Amino acid sequence: MPDPSRCSGVFAPVVMPFKSNLNADASRLIRQCQWLRTQNVGIAVFGTNSEANSLSVGEKIELLDQLVDAGIDPLTLMPGTGHCALTDTVRLTHHVTKLGCSGALVLPPFYYKDVSDEGLYRSYAEIIERVASDKLKIYLYHIPPVSQVGISIELIERLIKRYPDTVVGIKDSSGDWKNTKAMLDARWDNFRVFAGSETFLLQNMRHGGAGCISATANINPAAIYELYREWQSDGADGLQESLNTLRSWVQKFPVIPALKSIVAHYSNDDDWLRLRPPLVELDHSQRKDLITHLEATNFTMPGLQDEN
Amino acid sequence: MPDPSRCSGVFAPVVMPFKSNLNADASRLIRQCQWLRTQNVGIAVFGTNSEANSLSVGEKIELLDQLVDAGIDPLTLMPGTGHCALTDTVRLTHHVTKLGCSGALVLPPFYYKDVSDEGLYRSYAEIIERVASDKLKIYLYHIPPVSQVGISIELIERLIKRYPDTVVGIKDSSGDWKNTKAMLDARWDNFRVFAGSETFLLQNMRHGGAGCISATANINPAAIYELYREWQSDGADGLQESLNTLRSWVQKFPVIPALKSIVAHYSNDDDWLRLRPPLVELDHSQRKDLITHLEATNFTMPGLQDEN
Numbered sequence: 272m273p274d275p276s277r278c279s280g281v282f283a284p285v286v287m288p289f290k291s292n293l294n295a296d297a298s299r300l301i302r303q304c305q306w307l308r309t310q311n312v313g314i315a316v317f318g319t320n321s322e323a324n325s326l327s328v329g330e331k332i333e334l335l336d337q338l339v340d341a342g343i344d345p346l347t348l349m350p351g352t353g354h355c356a357l358t359d360t361v362r363l364t365h366h367v368t369k370l371g372c373s374g375a376l377v378l379p380p381f382y383y384k385d386v387s388d389e390g391l392y393r394s395y396a397e398i399i400e401r402v403a404s405d406k407l408k409i410y411l412y413h414i415p416p417v418s419q420v421g422i423s424i425e426l427i428e429r430l431i432k433r434y435p436d437t438v439v440g441i442k443d444s445s446g447d448w449k450n451t452k453a454m455l456d457a458r459w460d461n462f463r464v465f466a467g468s469e470t471f472l473l474q475n476m477r478h479g480g481a482g483c484i485s486a487t488a489n490i491n492p493a494a495i496y497e498l499y500r501e502w503q504s505d506g507a508d509g510l511q512e513s514l515n516t517l518r519s520w521v522q523k524f525p526v527i528p529a530l531k532s533i534v535a536h537y538s539n540d541d542d543w544l545r546l547r548p549p550l551v552e553l554d555h556s557q558r559k560d561l562i563t564h565l566e567a568t569n570f571t572m573p574g575l576q577d578e579n
Numbered sequence: 580m581p582d583p584s585r586c587s588g589v590f591a592p593v594v595m596p597f598k599s600n601l602n603a604d605a606s607r608l609i610r611q612c613q614w615l616r617t618q619n620v621g622i623a624v625f626g627t628n629s630e631a632n633s634l635s636v637g638e639k640i641e642l643l644d645q646l647v648d649a650g651i652d653p654l655t656l657m658p659g660t661g662h663c664a665l666t667d668t669v670r671l672t673h674h675v676t677k678l679g680c681s682g683a684l685v686l687p688p689f690y691y692k693d694v695s696d697e698g699l700y701r702s703y704a705e706i707i708e709r710v711a712s713d714k715l716k717i718y719l720y721h722i723p724p725v726s727q728v729g730i731s732i733e734l735i736e737r738l739i740k741r742y743p744d745t746v747v748g749i750k751d752s753s754g755d756w757k758n759t760k761a762m763l764d765a766r767w768d769n770f771r772v773f774a775g776s777e778t779f780l781l782q783n784m785r786h787g788g789a790g791c792i793s794a795t796a797n798i799n800p801a802a803i804y805e806l807y808r809e810w811q812s813d814g815a816d817g818l819q820e821s822l823n824t825l826r827s828w829v830q831k832f833p834v835i836p837a838l839k840s841i842v843a844h845y846s847n848d849d850d851w852l853r854l855r856p857p858l859v860e861l862d863h864s865q866r867k868d869l870i871t872h873l874e875a876t877n878f879t880m881p882g883l884q885d886e887n
């Protein structure tokens with residue numbers, strides 16, 4: 272029987288709005304999270320697509336406090352907390368746990384390459400021992416195309432054996448279904464496997480997965496949630512196909528600026544176009560290309576402008 | 580004519596001692612830096628080999644203050660200051676500049692991959708504009724094997740054109756002499772090119788380079804400095820060869836734990852063996868292998884035990 276203290280569903284790594292001075296814009300972020308909640312998706316703030324690694328720990332703590340103060344239920348939050356430095360990861364993970372968030376999505380330390388499973392095990396173990404809370408729920412974050420440091424099946428097994436009530440799931444952004452399936456086939460007790468994109472949502476659900484945490488859930492949350500809810504229905508394959516069509520269009524562009532361009536357009540708010548270096552916005556012709564096609568397919572983001 | 584406000588010589592990315600609770604050990608770090616100064620090498624604290632990316636900005640600021648309070652001349656310091664998050668890099672670079680360090684060695688933001696030169700340009704420009712000091716001297720840090728995000732010739736040219744008094748040099752840890760030589764051949768006015776290891780020191784000096792910043796300068800500083808000083812002498816090729824022999828032995832092992840094992844052995848202080856996760860120490864047999872060979876070659880670290 273599933274453990275209700277462990278998450279499932281669709282989560283969005285919420286794109287991060289910036290002011291003209293490149294400070295994070297808490298008001299716009301709150302409104303965006305409120306809109307995402309109306310679409311039934313969870314709030315995976317500080318993911319890769321949130322430009323989380325362009326923000327300091329202090330900035331992230333302040334934003335989290337503002338989200339919770341604004342009434343976002345901590346149980347809907349699964350913030351990313353993994354940094355290169357052990358002390359940074361511990362500080363943010365501790366705060367996330369204290370706020371009562373449903374989990375922490377924890378990247379391995381990603382500066383040093385070719386590190387051993389032993390080193391990564393020690394890293395996660397040290398975080399868990401330092402945070403020292405039975406409320407801590409860690410979701411491992413496997414995204415080798417970006418972090419270049421991955422999480423092996425053997426490492427997961429070692430961690431859940433030692434910390435079965437703390438290491439409770441994973442987001443697999445390898446883009447490799449075989450890897451996700453190997454995790455599902457392991458049938459670790461009550462362990463939640465999230466696909467790193469909706470492309471694998473239906474397959475993931477059919478093999479016992481918990482849902483997905485996907486960039487595209489920033490712009491297409493209701494439809495992704497619908498497939499999550501209806502995965503056992505006759506129409507599931509059709510829903511999956513239509514999600515794939517939208518996603519592959521967005522992926523023709525650099526994804527983070529593309530998502531921000533779409534949010535800017537459909538909320539009629541160009542402040543959403545800004546990114547922190549080293550990322551850069553789409554140029555005018557890319558934006559036009561992206562949006563013209565979406566409009567031609569009658570794509571909408573219902574309710575977004577009301578929230579913004 | 581060389582500008583004396585710009586560095587040259589041999590620098591060591593000082594290995595970082597940790598206490599049993601994995602906090603950085605300021606006393607041991609101070610003593611190590613004092614010893615390195617007796618060997619005529621500069622102090623590139625918070626380099627890759629310092630496990631800098633396993634420490635938070637706050638920890639690094641505290642250590643820097645302690646080094647300077649202990650009497651380490653800021654003009655001998657070239658601390659690493661580059662982080663993923665713009666705000667972290669700005670905070671540490673600002674502090675380094677305020678302390679009067681001779682320069683800041685600045686990694687590009689390294690989480691997001693396949694970023695554009697435009698994005699990296701904006702990143703460095705934003706750091707420079709925010710620190711806003713004519714005392715700031717930036718040395719770019721090109722280490723694609725680890726950071727996976729590199730610094731192109733075109734990016735350097737754009738930066739030194741816009742900030743000629745601030746972007747004053749580079750450490751090239753590509754391991755690719757052709758890349759270093761391309762930078763030297765560009766003959767940018769008074770721009771200092773440091774080889775990322777002593778393997779390329781003689782070639783670098785013969786083509787107008789400024790010296791090297793090398794892991795091995797932690798253990799073999801006097802001999803590396805000798806080649807730097809004597810590069811025009813008849814014996815230079817022989818000196819280079821003997822540096823290469825030692826370095827290639829050390830490189831048979833994971834380098835950071837190997838350096839720490841050597842410092843631990845020659846200072847008779849096993850506290851030096853510790854690393855922060857995700858790095859792990861050499862096992863007993865690796866340590867024995869490493870040290871037995873060094874002793875057989877009559878390798879020494881004169882004066883180290885006196886300082887420690």
